[in-house]
Each structure stands twice: as structure tokens, then as C-alpha cells.
Amino acid sequence: MPIRGVLFDVDDTLFDYSASDAAGLLAQLRQDDLLARFPDPAAAVELWHGITESEYPRFVRGELSFTGQRLARARAFLSRVWCTAPADIPDAEALAWFDAYSAHRRAAWAAFPDAAPLLETLAPAFRLGIVSNAAVPPQRRKLEAVGLLSYFGDRLVCSEEHGAGKPDASIFHAGCALLELDPGEVAYVGDRYTVDALGAHDAGLHACWLDRGNLRGRTDIRPGVHVIESLAELPGTFPGHRIPGA
Numbered sequence: 001m002p003i004r005g006v007l008f009d010v011d012d013t014l015f016d017y018s019a020s021d022a023a024g025l026l027a028q029l030r031q032d033d034l035l036a037r038f039p040d041p042a043a044a045v046e047l048w049h050g051i052t053e054s055e056y057p058r059f060v061r062g063e064l065s066f067t068g069q070r071l072a073r074a075r076a077f078l079s080r081v082w083c084t085a086p087a088d089i090p091d092a093e094a095l096a097w098f099d100a101y102s103a104h105r106r107a108a109w110a111a112f113p114d115a116a117p118l119l120e121t122l123a124p125a126f127r128l129g130i131v132s133n134a135a136v137p138p139q140r141r142k143l144e145a146v147g148l149l150s151y152f153g154d155r156l157v158c159s160e161e162h163g164a165g166k167p168d169a170s171i172f173h174a175g176c177a178l179l180e181l182d183p184g185e186v187a188y189v190g191d192r193y194t195v196d197a198l199g200a201h202d203a204g205l206h207a208c209w210l211d212r213g214n215l216r217g218r219t220d221i222r223p224g225v226h227v228i229e230s231l232a233e234l235p236g237t238f239p240g241h242r243i244p245g246a
């Protein structure tokens with residue numbers, strides 16, 4: 001069965017979330033004159049990243065709303081910076097801080113340089129869509145801001161609206177349904193090995209792990225999961241399938 005469609009993750013796959021996230025956080029800490037409370041900027045980013053990795057999955061599992069995970073992340077971070085109990089930080093204060101950080105982050109939004117060239121190559125011959133563990137409005141805003149939304153139109157499935165997140169097979173199947181294709185006709189590309197690559201593989205899609213960090217040294221890559229270090233490698237990834245540019 002030929003590959004006729006490609007579904008993409010957004011953050012750290014097409015869109016350089018990590019860079020904008022770090023830039024936004026550091027800009028906010030400088031503005032508040034709080035950066036000196038950390039040994040170095042990397043320590044602040046590491047703390048924020050760790051909190052995000054802890055709290056964001058609670059949103060994906062349905063334990064927190066989209067706003068709720070923002071509140072939880074802000075409260076956890078500020079409690080460390082301000083040396084106060086998280087419960088002592090009012091919702092309004094935590095959300096105001098998050099909004100301010102988010103504005104700095106938005107100023108640093110950027111797509112990876114290899115994203116638009118790949119989508120331009122694929123668009124004439126493939127149906128393209130998004131499957132993301134997020135909510136549709138912010139993902140649309142990001143893709144539009146960096147000039148990529150036109151490749152996807154309304155073909156976005158996000159966990160907030162779908163009701164389940166990756167690696168649940170149902171969200172990959174919802175993405176395939178949007179493309180009006182069977183899972184065996186669709187490739188999925190994402191930067192997280194377990195959530196994206198194994199999730200897509202287990203859902204019956206052609207799975208491609210985008211390993212920008214070059215972690216190929218790991219020895220537990222499941223057979224059938226393809227690994228690339230750049231989106232430019234995607235056209236040559238699936239043997240036996242015609243993808244333009246190969």
C-alpha cells in the first residue's frame with residue numbers, strides 16, 4: 001500500500017519550540033530582574049523544562065485543562081524562584097506571569113529551516129496533516145506565524161479537542177481519517193520516540209522518529225521505526241515508497 005499522506009507533530013518537529021521556550025523564559029526573568037537567582041541561565045531553563053515535562057503530560061492525560069497546565073507550570077516555577085509555597089501564589093498572579101513569559105516566547109517563534117522546504121516538496125503529491133498533543137488554536141497560531149499553516153489547512157487534530165493524546169492510537173487514526181486515508185497509507189513524523197514514533201507504529205502508521213539530537217546510539221529502536229536527524233532526510237526514509245525528492 002503506497003504512502004499517500006504524511007502527518008506531523010508540531011513542537012520540536014516543524015516548530016522550534018525549545019528555542020522559543022528558552023528565549024521567552026530568559027527574557028521574562030531578565031525583565032523581572034530574577035535571572036541572578038540562578039547559577040546560570042541554563043539552570044533556569046533546566047528547572048522550567050523539568051516542570052513542563054512533569055506537568056504537561058497531566059494535560060495530555062486529561063488531568064488538567066490547557067489553562068490548568070499553564071497555571072500549574074507557572075505556580076511550580078514561581079514558587080521555586082520566589083521561595084514560597086505554590087498554594088500561596090494566586091491564580092491571577094501565576095497566569096499573568098505565564099502570559100508575560102508567553103509574549104516573550106511568541107517573539108522568538110520560528111520554524112526549523114528544514115520544515116518549509118520539505119512541506120513544499122511533499123505538498124503536490126501528499127495529503128498533509130497535524131497530530132499534536134496540544135490544543136488546536138495555539139498550534140494554528142504557531143504554524144500560521146511561521147508560515148506553515150497553509151500546507152495543512154484545517155487538517156489538525158489535537159489532544160485537547162480529540163479527548164486523548166499520543167501515544168493513544170485513536171488520535172493517530174483521527175489524523176488519518178482527516179486525510180481520508182488508512183493508517184497503512186500514512187507516515188507520521190515526530191521528535192519523541194515513545195509518544196510519536198512508537199505511538200504511530202503501534203497505530204499502524206509508517207513511523208519516523210526525528211532525532212535532531214542525534215541520539216541514534218540508543219540500542220532499543222524498534223524494528224519498523226525509521227530514524228532521521230533532519231526533515232531533509234524524510235524523502236529517502238521509506239524503502240519501496242515513492243516520496244518526491246528521494
Ligand SMILES: [Mg+2]
Nearest residue numbers: 009011012191
Ligand atoms: Mg514534539
